Amino acid sequence: MKPLGPIPSGYEAIDGVLAVGGRPVTQWVEQAGGTPLFVYSADLVRARVTQLRAALPGRVALHYAVKANPFVPLLELMAGLVDGFDIASGGELEIVRGAGLPLGKVSFAGPGKRDAELQAGIAAGVTLNLESEGEAARALAIGDRLGVVPRLAVRVNPSFDLKGSGMKMGGGAKPFGVDAERVPALVREVIAAGAEWRGFHIFAGSQALGAEAIAETQEQALALAARLAEESGAALPHCNLGGGLGIPYFPGDTPLDLALVGERLAACMADLPPVLQETEFCIELGRYLVGEAGVYLARIVDRKVSHGEVFLVTDGGLHHQLAASGNFGTVVRRNYPSAIATRFGAEAEEEASIVGCLCTPLDKLADKGGFPRAEVGDLIAVFCAGAYGASASPAHFLGQGPALEMLV
Amino acid sequence: MKPLGPIPSGYEAIDGVLAVGGRPVTQWVEQAGGTPLFVYSADLVRARVTQLRAALPGRVALHYAVKANPFVPLLELMAGLVDGFDIASGGELEIVRGAGLPLGKVSFAGPGKRDAELQAGIAAGVTLNLESEGEAARALAIGDRLGVVPRLAVRVNPSFDLKGSGMKMGGGAKPFGVDAERVPALVREVIAAGAEWRGFHIFAGSQALGAEAIAETQEQALALAARLAEESGAALPHCNLGGGLGIPYFPGDTPLDLALVGERLAACMADLPPVLQETEFCIELGRYLVGEAGVYLARIVDRKVSHGEVFLVTDGGLHHQLAASGNFGTVVRRNYPSAIATRFGAEAEEEASIVGCLCTPLDKLADKGGFPRAEVGDLIAVFCAGAYGASASPAHFLGQGPALEMLV
Numbered sequence: 149m150k151p152l153g154p155i156p157s158g159y160e161a162i163d164g165v166l167a168v169g170g171r172p173v174t175q176w177v178e179q180a181g182g183t184p185l186f187v188y189s190a191d192l193v194r195a196r197v198t199q200l201r202a203a204l205p206g207r208v209a210l211h212y213a214v215k216a217n218p219f220v221p222l223l224e225l226m227a228g229l230v231d232g233f234d235i236a237s238g239g240e241l242e243i244v245r246g247a248g249l250p251l252g253k254v255s256f257a258g259p260g261k262r263d264a265e266l267q268a269g270i271a272a273g274v275t276l277n278l279e280s281e282g283e284a285a286r287a288l289a290i291g292d293r294l295g296v297v298p299r300l301a302v303r304v305n306p307s308f309d310l311k312g313s314g315m316k317m318g319g320g321a322k323p324f325g326v327d328a329e330r331v332p333a334l335v336r337e338v339i340a341a342g343a344e345w346r347g348f349h350i351f352a353g354s355q356a357l358g359a360e361a362i363a364e365t366q367e368q369a370l371a372l373a374a375r376l377a378e379e380s381g382a383a384l385p386h387c388n389l390g391g392g393l394g395i396p397y398f399p400g401d402t403p404l405d406l407a408l409v410g411e412r413l414a415a416c417m418a419d420l421p422p423v424l425q426e427t428e429f430c431i432e433l434g435r436y437l438v439g440e441a442g443v444y445l446a447r448i449v450d451r452k453v454s455h456g457e458v459f460l461v462t463d464g465g466l467h468h469q470l471a472a473s474g475n476f477g478t479v480v481r482r483n484y485p486s487a488i489a490t491r492f493g494a495e496a497e498e499e500a501s502i503v504g505c506l507c508t509p510l511d512k513l514a515d516k517g518g519f520p521r522a523e524v525g526d527l528i529a530v531f532c533a534g535a536y537g538a539s540a541s542p543a544h545f546l547g548q549g550p551a552l553e554m555l556v
Numbered sequence: 557m558k559p560l561g562p563i564p565s566g567y568e569a570i571d572g573v574l575a576v577g578g579r580p581v582t583q584w585v586e587q588a589g590g591t592p593l594f595v596y597s598a599d600l601v602r603a604r605v606t607q608l609r610a611a612l613p614g615r616v617a618l619h620y621a622v623k624a625n626p627f628v629p630l631l632e633l634m635a636g637l638v639d640g641f642d643i644a645s646g647g648e649l650e651i652v653r654g655a656g657l658p659l660g661k662v663s664f665a666g667p668g669k670r671d672a673e674l675q676a677g678i679a680a681g682v683t684l685n686l687e688s689e690g691e692a693a694r695a696l697a698i699g700d701r702l703g704v705v706p707r708l709a710v711r712v713n714p715s716f717d718l719k720g721s722g723m724k725m726g727g728g729a730k731p732f733g734v735d736a737e738r739v740p741a742l743v744r745e746v747i748a749a750g751a752e753w754r755g756f757h758i759f760a761g762s763q764a765l766g767a768e769a770i771a772e773t774q775e776q777a778l779a780l781a782a783r784l785a786e787e788s789g790a791a792l793p794h795c796n797l798g799g800g801l802g803i804p805y806f807p808g809d810t811p812l813d814l815a816l817v818g819e820r821l822a823a824c825m826a827d828l829p830p831v832l833q834e835t836e837f838c839i840e841l842g843r844y845l846v847g848e849a850g851v852y853l854a855r856i857v858d859r860k861v862s863h864g865e866v867f868l869v870t871d872g873g874l875h876h877q878l879a880a881s882g883n884f885g886t887v888v889r890r891n892y893p894s895a896i897a898t899r900f901g902a903e904a905e906e907e908a909s910i911v912g913c914l915c916t917p918l919d920k921l922a923d924k925g926g927f928p929r930a931e932v933g934d935l936i937a938v939f940c941a942g943a944y945g946a947s948a949s950p951a952h953f954l955g956q957g958p959a960l961e962m963l964v
Contacts, residue, residue: 260913
């Protein structure tokens with residue numbers, strides 16, 4: 149039997165059925181009209197924001213990285229909870245615009261912004277996090293042409309990375325941002341060209357569970373911001389310190405010590421160098437805000453035994469949960485937390501694999517886990533499905549289609 | 557510098573620009589209205605079918621696995637070239653119906669068929685490749701209810717796998733098909749229930765480059781079919797021998813020796829056991845038919861240098877080319893064949909990485925390859941993009957969207 153990842157806190161059973169938002173998921177499935185279904189809990193998102201607000205110094209604003217989950221009702225919920233939004237494409241600009249979010253609180257990072265995206269961003273008044281000198285020149289030219297002063301920040305490629313992070317976004321040669329030593333010259337150029345100077349975006353990595361590593365990275369980011377601001381000779385209006393706060397997915401993972409991160413960051417804020425005294429700070433979180441608040445539900449279509457092994461074949465699969473299937477940036481496949489949702493909390497009785505409906509051996513949601521005995525018609529749940537699930541999976545593979553989604 | 561995969565044959569330059577279907581790809585981009593763009597060559601698909609027809613014994617029919625590429629103009633082309641189609645979902649049934657393909661020549665395999673999909677398949681007269689006893693019972697009940705005799709085959713989980721295959725679909729415990737020893741009983745049951753008996757589907761693996769391994773697997777499949785038909789006590793009307801013929805993607809890969817596969821299969825056909833004398837045979841190919849006929853084109857939006865490394869940032873990425881980025885069922889990332897399409901055939905002048913526009917370090921199309929020096933505005937090409945590209949990638953990730961596609 150292979151271990152399963154840890155089920156996040158906040159999930160309980162009602163009459164033996166997994167409950168989200170105070171109701172058994174069977175009711176949500178009925179209301180949504182079927183499976184596969186992503187259910188996102190507004191309560192769990194709110195609780196996470198409350199935790200963050202309590203732990204982090206008040207001076208540090210909270211931004212939501214739309215890429216983690218662009219479901220519009222979730223964005224509308226977020227509008228009342230966070231202080232800003234970060235987008236990664238012109239498509240996400242249209243999504244946040246459609247959701248009625250305040251575009252003045254939006255920043256746009258992404259290494260391959262097309263001219264049309266720069267133009268849309270400048271016209272909308274979002275802050276562009278410049279990824280290169282070439283992008284700066286294009287943005288300035290487009291601003292001139294539109295007769296709009298562009299709001300420009302510089303994304304810095306820091307010389308450090310976030311230790312233990314699932315994805316390193318800094319440290320050495322990267323396609324993201326501008327190498328630190330070239331930043332001051334670019335800042336002076338952008339300001340001289342008449343842009344509205346918006347500051348730095350420093351993102352060193354994501355999905356780290358080590359509080360010490362995150363704190364150290366934030367300290368390094370602050371020191372780098374101070375040095376680059378000094379060298380630029382310009383006050384720093386804003387500084388996005390990045391994110392990187394991870395959630396436990398796999399067996400053995402433990403939750404981040406948020407209190408430690410908050411204490412260390414508060415100590416920094418209490419002792420800022422003069423050049424950062426007036427700076428507004430934010431951290432940008434996606435996965436940490438919504439990842440654990442989402443559950444993916446699929447129905448068992450077949451229960452099969454092959455050479456003595458049990459396969460629970462569902463109507464879901466990697467076309468909605470690519471990362472959970474172990475096929476998205478993973479070297480060694482490990483099990484996400486999962487359960488039989490309609491027998492939630494029951495003792496494990498057998499070893500079974502939960503697979504999807506796709507005709508490929510890649511389509512596995514849980515490999516040889518311990519579960520209560522499940523039958524055709526039971527629902528399975530994959531947890532940690534609130535981020536990088538629906539939008540990060542090949543929904544149309546093998547003629548399938550997107551899952552249903554609901555915020556409850 | 558890291559090696560690139562081998563560019564398939566059939567691609568040449570016209571005035572220094574990669575040509576497909578006799579025209580430079582710049583013209584196709586203009587006609588399509590932009591990038592990113594998949595261009596599929598009808599000539600290369602036809603040439604591949606011609607090669608196959610010449611190499612394979614005439615008795616073995618050729619089926620196209622729609623999952624490899626369900627682009628409708630490509631399906632319409634295939635309708636004149638192959639003898640049947642294999643689908644993997646109700647969604648693909650609607651696609652082939654919409655493309656006007658003859659549904660009587662369609663078979664439907666997939667481990668998690670919902671009742672609605674079984675019903676649609678039975679009503680349409682497609683052959684269902686049964687994946688389990690449970691699915692058989694459901695299909696028979698639905699046939700009864702509809703008053704339609706279902707056309708049923710049994711997918712066999714063989715006890716052998718395809719050696720060297722990229723994806724093993726047989727050998728040991730699998731969610732696909734019915735373990736061989738249980739097949740005869742199921743066949744008798746299906747026939748006794750009054751279904752139209754359609755035979756076996758035996759699929760042992762895919763993407764193998766070893767002709768010897770493929771030939772051996774086909775021989776094993778034929779022997780297994782004979783044994784199971786004998787034990788079932790019923791003539792075998794049809795037998796799908798699976799596919800498995802691979803294409804070279806990576807440095808060092810060499811093309812399959814198709815002649816050897818054909819010769820060995822012809823020898824089998826000339827010496828069939830009595831129980832298979834009347835059987836119709838087919839092989840089912842997806843990737844081998846269309847993979848090398850497709851090219852993915854993206855435009856360079858930025859040329860960046862970070863810590864001395866060159867990054868060519870394009871408007872495409874893993875949202876269209878998940879497998880090429882190394883994030884789909886790959887343990888060690890290796891480079892697909894790629895090139896600067898607008899400097900095709902020019903000498904390599906520098907080491908550069910081709911990356912996508914997504915804000916994630918996963919989004920890499922070529923890692924430290926040797927290329928002629930490319931500038932903003934140049935087109936890049938990723939080859940072997942005809943199969944498992946557009947439909948097998950998370951098109952909406954980070955608010956992007958699907959690529960353009962055209963058959964030329």
